[in-house]
Structure formats: structure tokens, C-alpha cells
Amino acid sequence: MTEHLRAYNSLWQVRSDSWCRLEEAADRLTRPTTEGALKAKCINTCQELLTRLSALEPYWAYPGSPQFARVQRLFAAGSYDKFAQALVQINRALTTESYRSGDVENAGADDLDMFPSDPRQLAEHQPATQRDRPYFEVLVVEKMTEDQERALRNEVRKWRRPDDEFVYELVVVSSGDEALIAARLNVNLQAVVIRRRFSHQSTRDLSALAEFVDTGVSHELADHQSPEERAQILAVSLAKLRPELDLYLMTEIEVEDIAGRLGQYFRRVFHAREGMLELHLSILQGVAARYRTPFFSALKQYSHRPTGVFHALPISQGKSIVNSHWIRDMVGFYGLDVFMAETSATCGGLDSLLEPTGPLRESQQLAAEAYGSRHTYFVTNGTSTANKIVTQALVAPGDIVLLDRNCHQSHHYGMMLAGANVVYLEAYPLNDYSMYGAVPLREIKSKLLGLKRAGKLDRVKMMSLTNCTFDGIVYDVERVMEECLAIKGDLVFLWDEAWFAFARFHPVYRTRTAMASARALRERLADPDYKQRFEEQLAAGPAGDDDLLDRRLIPDPALARVRVYATQSTHKTLTALRQGSMIHVFDQDFDQKVAEPFHEAYMAHTSTSPNYQILASLDLGRRQVALEGVELVQRQIENAMQLRDAIDNHPLLSKYMRCLRTSDLIPEDFRPSAIAQPLRSGLRNMMAAWDQDEFVLDPSRITLFIGPTGYDGDTFKRQQLMDRYGIQINKTSRNSVLFMTNIGTTRSSVAFLVEVLVNIARELDQNISEMSLGEREHFAQAVYRLTEMSLPLPDFSGFHPAFLDHGGSEATPEGDVRRAFYLSYDDTNCEYLMGEQILERLDAGADIVSATYVTPYPPGFPVLVPGQVFSREILQFMRDLDTPEIHGYLPNFGYRVYTEKAIETVSASIGLATHNGHRPAGSTDGPAPQKPPKKKPSKRAGADGDGNVPEVGQDELIGRQYPGDAVGTAI
Template structure:
């Protein structure tokens, strides 16, 4: 009784099967020093415990760039600054260049002690550029080896995931929530035991209660969760990072409430994620909507024109926050730095929804990221492109005016008090993976993209769209770029619609794509993409290309009707007394009833998920006709926000006061109790 029950560490079995090899490059033009040190360090590595497989090698300054670009196993660089100040400056320049190519590498400086003195002129940023300093006269190679190993071990650590694993293997009896008690409620059940066996043991025994104090608290972290978040901030280049287990939807709401809780003005892309629109309602915010651009040939919505953003910032000096989505669902990325700088010059904070771009920081061809461009807040869906579980997200912060206490309170208003611990662990592990092998993984992804694009074009029927293909004409001068991991394929020449190709790929080849438009399908190349999956996708497309349909059934893009105007704050409309009006109702009759009324809900066709109406917006004839067209025909579009009564689509609008012939309540801004 009372004996500590522990299990052996089984978490590194895969590492034992595949021994690690971490290469450390000593960059020096001093041949004697570099070879002497490399020989001594490799001898030391052979004599000591070396779990990461550290292997030291000499590299000249001219050769280091190719190694950075090609060697995925390179984990650290030691730069010899020589013996004069000019060479130190060169070392700093080289370190900065390395960071642009491989942001995650540990970098060490070899110098003389004179550089550390004020007379030596060592810059104040020395410690920011280099993880550790070594004197050129160093003779204790045991100590140097251990220091390099310790820095790599720090990056490779997963403090929360390791603690969770250790707790599970300690096999404690659970007299706390959740009720399945580590799966015991299901394991031997004749009715649901099959679900336990299907899901696996660890899905249940890692699903624990906040009562387990050794696992820290997501809402008030002080130990392993805080340590994991600090590591994530360091890896992603933020001042602070926060984990969330209910998605980037919650992350956006928390940040917006942080800046505009209680009201104020926000400048926002009309095509932003619906969570932003929800936050506008919840915090009684006044939105200034920016019009998205449409590519008429493919029905793809792109970024907002930079000039429109700048005009909005100039016209609304009282705005507190600018919200931009980069990259978009289709992979289009803003040239963010000039936009962020323009906003900051006017005292406006910037939130970048980077839900689809959590991987961007880990390969030089995908940078700069929003944080590198100066964004105050960045939200990322770690599950979309990285290896985290669904709903696992992060918020990265570098706002110089950041109030951490208030942020935690805002976060606590939205976060569950019963977080999923396996989801937190997946964030910890996803961060480790990107830190240790993100560059190599993404390098493989980009090679797959090249192959996929080449083979798609070779079919002569399907075509992989380029950045130039996807950028609408109004954005031609905005320096928009494309995330290559989103591959959009034009299917027009096949004679089938994007939806029909999606169904054929699924039914006949067992392939599920990410999204479609009327004449495109989009696939994601992620860390989980494999050569075998690529082979099967290419084979499927080649087979489909052999049998094009002679008579095309591909439709044309339906452009979103123009945004009308707001009759009141979105919150006033959403929480007002309302009535429901039919959308179809013989077409013309419905139009007469709806036109001029104020919508109380967000009406969003999906895809692409861009609102046609937001709460408080006046309904126009074009909007009614557009929505009616989407619901007609065999390929009707899913529309969020409609209410169906006996299969009849209805729109909730602000109720008119008795005796009014117009939408007086809406236009006066008087909000009554919600129906």
C-alpha cells in the first residue's frame, strides 16, 4: 500500500528502431581549429551517452548555405567568428542568414573573450542571435558537447506529452471524471465494447480530469502546460503562445474580445471566418467590411485589395483592430508587412487569421509569416496542416501592449473547463515535430507538389492552377503569393463539375479531396502525404482524363451580390425581436416581402463560406435572387443561417413595429428582446 507504481518509459520505441542522427556543422575558415575541434567533439560523442546521435563536421563558410538547404539532419551550427571584430560582424550576418533559411537550428558562436567586453564592441543583441558562446581557446570538449546536446534536447522535449504518458503508465485508480474511468465502463460491455476496441486503450486512459494536478491547468498553467507553451512561443517566433482545445474559432473570438470587448470599430474582410462575425455580434462591435475579390473563371474568392485596406484605415481612424485572413482557404497569401506597417502607423492593432498556414515558418520558401511581418496576434489551426488533433489550435502574441491577465480572463470565458488532454499533448508533439524535422518534412511536401503539378498537367485534361491563374485581376499589383501545399485543379476540360469529379474520386478510387468549386477541386499536400497516396491520386486523375464527357455540364461562377449597408449594429439585429419570412415563396412574392428588411442572422453559402448577409444588413433584390438560385436545381448549395419550417427555407429579419410600412425598428437601431 502506498507504493509508487511506475512503468518503464516505452515512449521512445520508434526512436530505438530508427536511431537518430543529428548533424552539427562547425563553420570556420580556420582549417586547423575546425578539424581539431571536430575530431575532439566526435571522440567525445563516441565516449558519452549520445541519444540524439550528434555527429560533428567541419564546413567552410561558402559551403554552409547548400548544407542548410539540403541536409535535413542538420540541427545545430557552430560559427567561428575568428579573432577580430569584423569577423564577429560577419558571424552575426551569417547567423541572421541561417535564421532566414532554417529558423529552428541552434546556433553557437566561437569567439574570444574580448568580444564580451565593452571595449571589444560586442553588440547588445549577441545573446539573441546565439544560443551559447564558446571561447576559441576552449579545451573542455566534454562541456561543449553537453551544452550542444542540452540545447537540442530542449527543443526535442515535450514536457506535457511526457507527463501525460508517465501518468497513464503509473496506472492510478480513477475516482474522478470522466465517467468512463479510463475506458473501464466500455471495455467489457457486450454492447459497446467494440467501440473501446476500435478506438484503442489510450484514447480513453489519456482522457482525464482537471483533478489530476500533475498535468497542470490549461486555464491557469504554471508547470508542464506553461513550459510547453513557452517552447511553442520560442519555436514559432512569438512573445507568448497559448494552446486552445476548441479551435481557431475560439482563438479569433478571444483576441477580438481582448481588443474590442464591450464595443468599438473593427476593419475586417467580408470573407473572413464566421467566428469573426460571431465575435462582432457577441461584443457589440461596429464592423467596417472590406470587399473580397472574386476570380470569375473559377469562383474562388481572394484577398482584399491593398488599396481598399489602406482607404479603410484612413477613413476610420477610430478603428481599433484590423483582421485579415492569410493564407486563404485556397492558399493565397497577402504581402503582409506593408499592410501591417500601415495599420500600426495609425495606431491599429492587427490580427492575422493564419489558420491554414501554421506550417509557414518552417521552410524558407514559405516565409515570411504573419509574426515575422509584425502582426500583433496570430491564430493558427495546428490541426489543419500539422500533426495535431482536430480542434487543436494556438494563439501567438507579440502585441507590445499585451495584458496577459486580461487575455487569460477572456480566454477563460470561451474555453472549456474540461479540456481534452490528448489534444494538448498533440499540440506539444506537433511543435516538437516542426522544430526537429519541419524543414525536412516540408521539403518532401514541396517535392510532392512539383510531381503532382507536373503529372496533372500531363493528363492534357486537368490543369494545376498557378499563382497567376488564381489571382484576380484587381490584385495583380499586390504581390500576392500562393502556398504551394494547396493544389487547385481546373477540371473544366473533363466536362464534369468539380463536385462530380469529387464524387468519382471518392466512389471509384477511395480518394477524398479538401474542397470543390463548380469547376475546380483542391487537394492538400500535408506532412501526412505519402508517395503511395500521391501515386494513387495521379493514377486516378489519369484514368478520369481518359474518359472526358463531350457535353460539358460545368456551370459558371455566381458572384456574391454587392454588400448593401448596415441599418444597425449586428448585435442589435441579432438580439432584436424578429419574425421569419419565406425565401422562396413563388420567387417574386418572397422578394417583395424581404427587400428592404434587416437580416437578423448571418447567411452563408458553403462553400466558399462567405456571408451574403450579416446581422444588421439590409436585404436587396439581388441578394434574394442570388439565394434563390443557390437553392434551385439538382446541385443546390448548402446555406448556413437559414431556418427550415416544413422544408421551407426562411430568413429571420428584424420585426417591424405595429403600424409601420417599413423596417423602422431596424433603421432607428432600436433593439428589442430576441424572439
């Protein structure tokens, strides 16, 4: 059984599949035609499945120990008809989730709709029934007899009232190790009650669940005799595993003293003889606290009030629609409630996004609790804006920022707006797949140490990295921050987790999220043992930079400040309307140093008329993950693993495509665990890799290598997946496509994708068999280019000296992107050159400088930024990339670059006459390319309503936008 479970990272699917297979085997067993060897085979199958389920069922309330024991007795007695009937009822209740009515002993399904999740039924307003009440389960940790357990269940059921908002059932385990197993496996759990009498280790055989047994906690529990100490150890372990669970302690002695000592680990502490009913009410209240959606509830209540609108928004409460003769179909499509909730009011029970004091503020506080931050802010126009808000709040003109070059373009624009001097960090290349990985810690440390040698460390303000990358590469966030703080103790970290919001709600993922890592690092710095480790490091004596690059650094706990920000696109991976995002803050200095500038930046980038529907969806999305996030993310991972197996184990699909492994996307230098496929070798190996390796791979993302098909990634996406089958994906590379499962992915959608891929492979296989010799040769060449010819990825070529800071004791790579960007606002400073013309000038020794961002899709990151010099490697990459969509490049005119005169003017303003030994830029003569006709630059600063920019000089424009800019004034 252990080998069978090794393919799973959670057990919800193997449990479900086992019940289904058991029902099928029992049905075959009862058929009159099943005799002899076939009957013996069915009996053996049933026995194996019952044995497998006997290891799993103690951790769920349904079907529960009494019903499961009855099923086993029926089978053992040979009552196969009754055995099969019982299985039909149980499996139907599990499949349709009818057991959630709260009556787990009598959960039937004969009257249930076979399609309970039909989205068309969700809009129908039906009266609430008992079955509509949300259901959850409560774990009780105490040694009990069967009679005591039955009496406790009956007592809990007697406390139920018709007006209870929720209904729950109990799961009882007798030991600490089983409590942790239950918390990991049972996603229905919302609370845990720890009583004094529990053992440290189960007397049951747990070998089948060895992947999920925490022996370290078991040994720690065995070493402590005091029941209260053992309860504390178990509570800390449960909180680390499932921080959303409400923990309660019941004891018989010194309850007042224990509450004072252990209260921080539990929601409440009760006296065992007096507090049973109060415990019941507290359990319901604890879940209700997470169920609350203050802003959504306020908006829903507002929509039911009659109002008179005498200001903005004619669509408010649908008034401009319901009375229309021509657009009434909007109501039929969207539903009336959407428009009833439309308002621009900030009073009457609602709130202001810019100055929240009521339900919106409460919603953001609840989000902070759910995501483990100190502050959380809602953003209604995407993480692009969230990134700009954080950057503007923290970075002032002239500050140095370390930035992942392959990050989202919003970071690049944010740096430009803030006036940052940017040091671009290089990720390791994956030339075979035309994509970048992540930025090695050694690269980050080398840049910081270089700035320190140059005497510029005091100007270094922030570092921004993408966690996880589009392709699923995840950083060791805590280690990166820890070692960087050893060099720069007050460095601020911005982690772009646009595609990683779901990670908070899985115990393995969570350890590599920004907020969890910030909290863990803060606790570590406060630990006296950590201070001793730092002092031992000091005693070892000073070390050179080479040694510092190789050594794991420890920051000074007295000087290091944990200052961490995370931006998340909630709408991308969790439930929220499009553009719904969040900013999470864990900054020790926020209130003292950042609160005011953050407020100003938030005001600068946030609409005064935010979409309340987006805000309400963020509130509801938070409720969802606070109560069922663990279940949703586990299913997401399971679906991804099933998709991997279905592709790689299919004889035809594996001929033309394969899922890239961790070892394909992360070089072994960054994987000290040396586990090539941690996703497929069991939970324990996955945990080991996530604990040790510098980089790990997100299991929910599947990069499919399609080189053997002869299709490039963009063609495969558009012509095959999208146009023919309507399958939507975001990311492609030269020879791969990326599939991302999410909390909305179903097993049916995975099956559909597999079916589509098989159809594509079957057609391809047939086409190849019918090709002529010439066609076959052409196909072979296409496959060779995509599989054998790697496309070297260019490094950042550097900023032109005109945009560098020439102070300090040695040259450093930071560039002034704002100066480089706004120089192009005067068209006379720019010209257009084709790639061949640029190569000619490079051969003549000239520096050609980009005047804009050049971003090909794919791969989707800027290959050139304003102020960057062209290189032959970049031009070769752009030629070989063969992608139809390149932002910042005009096919008929080429690249927009700075003229020699513009570069000479800027260089003269900072005292540069030549360029690093080269002749002045543009010293060679060449034909002037035809310039394209000017278009209305509607996105430019200062544009009027028609997109026209007033005629102003370069001095005036730059001076007006950024007062005091010396270079702008000189120009």
C-alpha cells in the same frame, strides 16, 4: 544541371532521385549484355549523375566526402562491379535512413525492414537500440584540411556515451556562402558552430547552386575584416533563414569580451582550446531543450501511476472499459494507453488549462519560442473558438471592426457576441472560378480613411483578415500592418491563419506570417533610419486621401504600437489531434491592456474539462516542427510541385483539367514582379514574388480547373473522388476542386491521385467518343456553362439603415450585427420569403432584410448576414450557384427575413421614418408564405437540457444577454 533543378524549390527530392538513378545506371553497366553503344550510354549517364551529386554532397554528413570520393575513384578506375556494390549500400542507407544510427561510415542496410514506417508497428513496444536515438547533423563553418576535418569527426565520436539521448555527425564548410547553402539544403541540421577562420566566399564552383547562393551576404562578409563582425553577420543571416538552429561561436581571443558583445546572437560562446567537450554537451542540451514535451511527459508519467478515482470520468485509466463484457473492443481498437492517460485531474504532476502553472505552462512557452510569438495559448475546441476568444478579449460593444466578408463564420459570430459594429471588406472577385481572392490594401485604406473623415477613427479597434485564404492567397502581412498603422497607430490585427500554421517553418513562407511580420515591424519601428524616413514623409507636406491611397505609408514610430494576434488550426496542417489549435500573441500592450480581458474570454469559451490528449498532441506537434519542420514543409511543397507537373504535362489530363497558376488567381495589378508562375520558375523568382507582390499563391495548394470535364466541383468531389476512390478534399467551386498537400502527404499518395485523375479522364474520353449527337450537344452545353459563362460574385449590399450608426460627419458602412442577430429571437419579427417574392418586393421599392446568416457550401462564406439588405445580384448568384448545401436557407420556405413591422420598430427607436428615400420596408402587399413548424432551437441562449427556450419577451431576452443595449430596451 541548373535548368533541371529549376523545377525544384528544395533539393531533397532531386538528390534522392539522383542516387536512385545512379544505382540503376550502375546496375545496367555491370550486366553482361551491356556492350557497345549501350555501355557508353550508361557510362555517360553515371558521369552526369556523379557530376550533379558532386555539387550537392558536401552539405550532408552521409555518405560524406570520404565515401563519395571512393565512389568516384571506383568509377574512374573502371571498377564497375565494386562501384555498383558501393552504390547499393549508399542508396539503401539513404532510402531507409539507416545512416541515422550515427555510424555514417559503416551504414549498411542488409538487415533492415523494407517497410520501416508500417504504422501497425508503431504500437509495439520494442527495446530501444542505438538506432532508435534521434539523429541530427551539426554544421561547422571553418577552413580545414582533410586531415583536420577527419580528426575533428573522430574526436566528436569519442565523446559519445551509451546514455546520450541523441547522436549527431558533422558537416564542415569553409565559407559563409556555403554555410547558408547548407542551412537551406540540409534539413538534418540542428546546430551551427562558427569558428573564426572562414572565408566569405567559396573557392568551389557553385554555379549549379546559383539559386541558393546569397551574394548579398557574401559581399557584406567581404567588407568586414574583423572575424567577430563576420561571425555576427553570418549568425544573423542564419537566424533569419533557420531561426530554430542553435548557433555557437568558438574563438581564441578575448572570449569574455566577445561573449558580452555578441552573446545575443549565439546560444553560447566558447574558447576554442578549452571548450570542445563543453561544446559537445551544449549541442546535445540545446536539442534536448526543443525535444522536451513537458505536458506530454507529465501525462505519460501520470498514466503509469495507480490511482483511485472518486469523482468524474469513469473511463479514467480504462476502468469502465476493461471490466466491461460489451465494449472491450474499444481497447483493441484504440489501445490501452489512450485510456490510461484519460483523466480530469489538474494535480499530481498535471496542470490546469485555465490556470496553468506547471508543465502545461512550460509547453505553451516552448510553443511561443517555436512560433516566434510572445505568448501562445492552447485551444482544445478548434480555431472557431480561438477566434471568438481573441475577439471577445479585444472588442467591446460599439467598437468598430474591419472584417474580411469572406472569412470563416466563427468571426461573424464572434463579432455578434462582442457587439461589434462591423465594416465588411471586399475581396477582389474571380468570377471565372466563382471564388474570391483577398482584400486589396487599397480597399482597407479607403475604409480607414472614410472612418477618419467621419470622426470615428477613435472607435476603430481591430481588423481581421484570413491569411492565407482557403484557395491559397497570401497577404503581404507586414506591409498591410505598416500602412494601416500610419492611419490608426494602435490598430489591433487578428490574422486567421487556420490553414497556415506550417508556414512558420519555411524561410520563404515565414516572411508572410503574422508573428514573423510583427517581429520584423517592431524591429523596423525601433530603427533610427526608419524614424528619419518618417520625418522625410512629414516634410513632404500633407496629402489628400487619393494620394494616401496610392502612396506607401509610413507610421509614426513614436505612436505606432505593434499589436498582432494569430489563430492557427494546428490540427489542420501540422501534427495534432482534431480541434487542437493555438493562439499566438505579439502585442506590445498585452500585459497592460489585454491580459485580464483575455483571461476572462479564455475562461468563457474554454471547457473546464479539456481533452488532455489534444493538449498532449499540441505539445508533441510543437516538438516535431521545432526539430524537423523545415524538412516536412519542404517535402510538402515538393509533392505539390510534382502533382502540378504530373497533371499539366500529361497529354490526357491536360485535355480536361489544368492547375490554376498564380496569374489566374492573382490579377496583375497586385503582382508588380510580373512573374506569372513564380512557383515553377525557380526559388529565386519565388523569393522575388514573395518579396514584392501584394498577394502571392501558396505553392502547397493546387486549384484544379475541371470545367472541360462537364462536372461541377461538388459533383466531381462526391461522385468521382469520394464515392469511387475515397479521396478526401474540402473545397470546391462551381468549376474547380482544391487539393492541399500537407506534411503527411507522400509521393505515393500523389502518385495515387494522379492515377485516379487519369482513370477519370480516360473514362470521360471514352464516354464522349460514344455519345450520340444529342448527348454530345448536352455535354458541350455543360462545358460551356462551366468554362465560358462566368458567375458574377455579388458585393456586400450593405446593412439596412436601422442597423447603421448615423453619427459622424458622413455616412459610414459599419453595422450593428448583434442588434440585427438578436432581433430574430422573437419569431414574430420574422417571416419566410422565396426568391421570387423578394424580387417582387424589391421591384416595388421595398428593402428586404436578412434575419440570419446564409452560407452556401461551396463557396463557404456568408452571402447574407443579419441586418443585410437583399439585392438582385445576390439572388441571381444564389440561383446560378446550384449548390445543394445552403446554411440558413430552407428550400420549402425560402429565406428568413424581417417583417416590415420589425424594421419599422427598430427604425423608430433610432429616429428613422424612411429608408434612404425608399418607402417603409414591406409597404407592398404580398401573400404571406406558410411558416415551417417550429423546431427545438437547442443552440439558442437560455435553452434547457431538452433544447426548449423559456417563454420570455424580446425586451427581457436582449436585456438579459446584453445589459444597457438601448435598442433592445426600446424594442
